[in-house]
Amino acid sequence: NAGVTQTPKFRILKIGQSMTLQCTQDMNHNYMYWYRQDPGMGLKLIYYSVGAGITDKGEVPNGYNVSRSTTEDFPLRLELAAPSQTSVYFCASTNGARQETQYFGPGTRLLVL
């Protein structure tokens, strides 16, 4: 199993541009999460999904959108990039919602200039 994979690894965006961060897991996990990690800080939950077709907001959802059309994929969309969205983005998945171990992807480093 590849586990959780993310693309791209690194991206530079100009203010106002849009992009999609890709996340795929091959563990047949129903629950998937998007976090952002600002320098010197812990992770903050952006959005999560409890299964295909179901998504919900986390702690810091503003400026982002998600979709979950399949169990495997959980893309994160930035519509109008802002410097405040400069961060490292981690996708994670779990076998269940309740206190299960979260498996993280390798992260996407995003720089908005």
Place this chain on the structure above:
Amino acid sequence: GENVEQHPSTLSVQEGDSAVIKCTYSDSASNYFPWYKQELGKRPQLIIDIRSNVGEKKDQRIAVTLNKTAKHFSLHITETQPEDSAVYFCAATTYNNNDMRFGAGTRLTVKP
């Protein structure tokens, strides 16, 4: 909502010494407390976790203690090795992972 504070922000120890990282949480409903290790440029990885129905859990050189009354929990690493050098994050959540809150992290450096 939950607020997790973590101390210290940096910790430097000599190889073989012990390291202790402390976290406090605000929501008395929190009942699951995982600890993650993140090496430079890598993804966070779970190293140990504890649920509120136990006070201590140990896995080889790593242990976690929980004081529900005081709402704090700690990570203990004994006989530290250079490969323990990383950033460690504590987290707290209630029944679901959807409300997990992370501490700001502790950068541990183990000097050989």
